[in-house]
Amino acid sequence: MKKYNTIKSTAIYIALLIISLQYSAIAQPQRPNPVMSPDVQADNTVIFRLRAPEAMSVKLGGTMNAGYAQLDMTKNSEGIYEIKIGPLESDMYVYTYNVDGVKTLDPSNNVVVRDGSNIESRLMIPGELTDLFDSQDVSHGNVTSVWYPSPVFGIARRMIVYTPPGYEESSKSYPVLYLLHGGGGDEEAWTSRGRANYILDNLIAQGKAEPMIVVMPNGSIGHPAAPNERSYSADTQTTNAMDFNSMNSGKYEESLANDIIPFIEKNYRVIKDADHRALAGLSMGGLHVTNTFMAHPDWFAYINVMSSGWFISDKEMYENGDKRLAEIAPKFNKTVKYLRFTQGGPEDIAYKNGLAMLEVFKKNNVKYEFSEMSGGHSWNVWRKDLKDFAPKLFK
Amino acid sequence: MKKYNTIKSTAIYIALLIISLQYSAIAQPQRPNPVMSPDVQADNTVIFRLRAPEAMSVKLGGTMNAGYAQLDMTKNSEGIYEIKIGPLESDMYVYTYNVDGVKTLDPSNNVVVRDGSNIESRLMIPGELTDLFDSQDVSHGNVTSVWYPSPVFGIARRMIVYTPPGYEESSKSYPVLYLLHGGGGDEEAWTSRGRANYILDNLIAQGKAEPMIVVMPNGSIGHPAAPNERSYSADTQTTNAMDFNSMNSGKYEESLANDIIPFIEKNYRVIKDADHRALAGLSMGGLHVTNTFMAHPDWFAYINVMSSGWFISDKEMYENGDKRLAEIAPKFNKTVKYLRFTQGGPEDIAYKNGLAMLEVFKKNNVKYEFSEMSGGHSWNVWRKDLKDFAPKLFK
Numbered sequence: 001m002k003k004y005n006t007i008k009s010t011a012i013y014i015a016l017l018i019i020s021l022q023y024s025a026i027a028q029p030q031r032p033n034p035v036m037s038p039d040v041q042a043d044n045t046v047i048f049r050l051r052a053p054e055a056m057s058v059k060l061g062g063t064m065n066a067g068y069a070q071l072d073m074t075k076n077s078e079g080i081y082e083i084k085i086g087p088l089e090s091d092m093y094v095y096t097y098n099v100d101g102v103k104t105l106d107p108s109n110n111v112v113v114r115d116g117s118n119i120e121s122r123l124m125i126p127g128e129l130t131d132l133f134d135s136q137d138v139s140h141g142n143v144t145s146v147w148y149p150s151p152v153f154g155i156a157r158r159m160i161v162y163t164p165p166g167y168e169e170s171s172k173s174y175p176v177l178y179l180l181h182g183g184g185g186d187e188e189a190w191t192s193r194g195r196a197n198y199i200l201d202n203l204i205a206q207g208k209a210e211p212m213i214v215v216m217p218n219g220s221i222g223h224p225a226a227p228n229e230r231s232y233s234a235d236t237q238t239t240n241a242m243d244f245n246s247m248n249s250g251k252y253e254e255s256l257a258n259d260i261i262p263f264i265e266k267n268y269r270v271i272k273d274a275d276h277r278a279l280a281g282l283s284m285g286g287l288h289v290t291n292t293f294m295a296h297p298d299w300f301a302y303i304n305v306m307s308s309g310w311f312i313s314d315k316e317m318y319e320n321g322d323k324r325l326a327e328i329a330p331k332f333n334k335t336v337k338y339l340r341f342t343q344g345g346p347e348d349i350a351y352k353n354g355l356a357m358l359e360v361f362k363k364n365n366v367k368y369e370f371s372e373m374s375g376g377h378s379w380n381v382w383r384k385d386l387k388d389f390a391p392k393l394f395k
Numbered sequence: 396m397k398k399y400n401t402i403k404s405t406a407i408y409i410a411l412l413i414i415s416l417q418y419s420a421i422a423q424p425q426r427p428n429p430v431m432s433p434d435v436q437a438d439n440t441v442i443f444r445l446r447a448p449e450a451m452s453v454k455l456g457g458t459m460n461a462g463y464a465q466l467d468m469t470k471n472s473e474g475i476y477e478i479k480i481g482p483l484e485s486d487m488y489v490y491t492y493n494v495d496g497v498k499t500l501d502p503s504n505n506v507v508v509r510d511g512s513n514i515e516s517r518l519m520i521p522g523e524l525t526d527l528f529d530s531q532d533v534s535h536g537n538v539t540s541v542w543y544p545s546p547v548f549g550i551a552r553r554m555i556v557y558t559p560p561g562y563e564e565s566s567k568s569y570p571v572l573y574l575l576h577g578g579g580g581d582e583e584a585w586t587s588r589g590r591a592n593y594i595l596d597n598l599i600a601q602g603k604a605e606p607m608i609v610v611m612p613n614g615s616i617g618h619p620a621a622p623n624e625r626s627y628s629a630d631t632q633t634t635n636a637m638d639f640n641s642m643n644s645g646k647y648e649e650s651l652a653n654d655i656i657p658f659i660e661k662n663y664r665v666i667k668d669a670d671h672r673a674l675a676g677l678s679m680g681g682l683h684v685t686n687t688f689m690a691h692p693d694w695f696a697y698i699n700v701m702s703s704g705w706f707i708s709d710k711e712m713y714e715n716g717d718k719r720l721a722e723i724a725p726k727f728n729k730t731v732k733y734l735r736f737t738q739g740g741p742e743d744i745a746y747k748n749g750l751a752m753l754e755v756f757k758k759n760n761v762k763y764e765f766s767e768m769s770g771g772h773s774w775n776v777w778r779k780d781l782k783d784f785a786p787k788l789f790k
Contacts (some may be wrong), residue, residue, distance in 0.1 A: 054497060083423070107497070126627075137550070140551065147534075147535040232521075
């Protein structure tokens with residue numbers, strides 16, 4: 001570029017700036033001067049602000065408030081609503097404002113994360129935990145959106161595949177973790193809310209986790225892909241609901257076993273045995289995990305069932321589970337090196353289901369580890385859980 | 396899964412449903428019953444709805460309204476604000492509500508797109524054009540988030556790489572289009588607002604475009620990656636502004652030439668000559684394009700400068716450009732098979748700059764094609780432009 005240095009002058013960028021500001025003024029809704037929000041203080045208290053001089057009431061909701069409680073914000077003389085909360089523990093939280101009864105993002109914060117139809121502003125409280133969730137100055141794996149043919153469903157479906165740093169340049173084969181999301185989510189949940197790719201980047205960089213491929217498929221049968229990635233023409237644009245009929249088909253587990261795993265083992269350099277195959281999932285994904293390893297007890301040496309369990313009032317589910325576990329226990333115990341169940345404490349709505357299910361595993365002499373974490377049925381638990389179990393895989 | 400069919404009963408899914416509804420009720424803000432929005436009618440009029448019984452005023456803004464005008468919505472007896480607009484031409488639009496002075500997404504619509512700090516709800520009006528933007532039942536290329544080392548900046552930076560259907564399975568080499576975003580945007584703009592990957596999927600499936608790799612780097616010097624992908628700890632969380640000082644360095648063009656193109660040519664199977672290298676960009680990205688091909692006149696056989704031009708009051712920029720074009724014209728004309736300039740009509744804020752710049756190209760006997768489209772300085776123009784120029788590449 002040396003010859004051309006003169007033209008790369010301030011003027012170009014000033015021009016651009018003027019263009020951009022003009023455009024902003026012409027084509028976008030009138031925007032007030034920016035306010036700082038969220039404003040994390042040195043002591044990990046946080047001030048949230050929203051300029052809303054015309055609003056009657058503004059509340060702050062978020063995962064940092066117990067039960068996503070809506071806290072009243074106070075309007076100052078400049079028409080800016082404010083609230084200070086905390087100090088908060090180091091973690092990633094999501095939040096929204098409620099302006100005269102309508103949920104809104106924080107316009108001062110351009111980091112938005114999504115789990116299904118929950119679209120929320122992100123808050124990071126610095127510390128050891130969020131250092132692990134953060135995009136650090138380490139080698140990053142590639143994160144790829146891949147469409148794969150699903151003969152089980154007769155359509156193409158979308159998944160996200162994390163390949164560890166070095167995968168593209170090397171010729172070696174890697175182990176694979178299949179990582180499943182919960183009800184209402186989609187293939188983007190584990191990267192958007194879950195920070196799975198950055199957690200793996202950091203654990204691998206620290207030598208704590210083996211380099212592995214992580215496959216994050218879409219487990220919502222009603223849709224082949226995340227909202228912005230599926231056909232708008234085949235979709236009612238406003239539905240956020242799960243498709244109950246299609247969820248009742250049991251086809252997702254069939255698709256995981258017959259479509260997804262074979263596709264990965266054909267198209268990626270993976271080690272194709274149980275010792276190099278792990279399966280984990282949360283909530284609905286935990287049921288997908290349980291159903292899958294009970295159908296294929298010699299496929300996975302590493303398993304994690306997160307915030308899930310058989311429905312406690314469904315006796316048939318327990319009887320069938322008991323019967324099946326008795327059948328598979330010898331083979332399963334021989335294959336599995338690490339079976340983990342996690343619950344987010346008694347406040348996790350899957351807690352009782354999970355504990356009752358574990359009694360059936362115990363009765364059938366299936367070895368497992370149970371991990372109880374505080375935090376409920378929430379991503380705060382599941383991210384920490386990924387951080388804790390990924391280092392135990394493939395060792 | 397056959398042996399295990401009994402347990403894959405309705406009960407699991409009912410359990411899941413109950414868990415999910417419980418969770419929804421416990422942990423999320425209270426949500427009203429869903430309303431249908433946007434509700435596209437058979438005649439391409441659209442009804443927008445927002446339940447907001449407590450709001451004093453709700454307005455609809457969006458790119459389907461000239462100048463993103465804010466249109467008043469009317470409250471019905473159920474507390475739902477409504478407006479009917481159109482009929483609209485087949486296209487993709489983005490919109491927001493304004494609730495008592497605060498911009499909000501449409502909570503009934505879970506498709507959200509982003510260009511920099513503009514985070515908006517998506518509207519698709521069915522027709523020939525949006526069929527081309529849609530995720531159709533054709534083979535899809537992979538879309539990969541890749542971090543590459545940037546010796547020029549001394550850090551790693553993120554780009555999005557589209558590999559065409561068949562790339563992973565084949566051993567052949569492909570041509571490459573480098574596709575640059577505008578001021579305030581980032582590496583995700585061309586896939587989120589631009590639908591570039593689906594436009595390419597569809598053009599390739601129809602035999603209209605050659606299979607090609609599309610590289611979409613981050614052209615905002617102040618940040619190495621999109622908001623959710625860069626380090627929160629190195630970033631003031633609330634800044635939406637461009638970094639003027641760093642934009643004044645001219646380093647981005649240097650990084651494109653010395654970091655990005657060499658990285659792609661080393662790590663992907665690409666044909667490494669000018670005939671198989673294309674460069675296109677919009678607004679700020681158009682200046683990046685112009686600066687780059689003027690520094691490297693024999694690198695690209697296909698070029699598109701979209702909604703851009705030298706700042707009309709900056710005489711030095713024009714003098715330097717004139718001088719440099721005189722130097723390079725013979726070599727440039729020999730290399731370039733297709734040079735295209737696009738403007739979004741006189742309402743495009745870059746229109747006068749672009750036309751004045753073209754006079755200098757004409758004076759220096761540089762051959763080009765000029766395309767004027769109605770629609771202003773907008774993604775509606777740039778998406779159509781990609782649809783029109785991609786078929787002209789590498790033929």
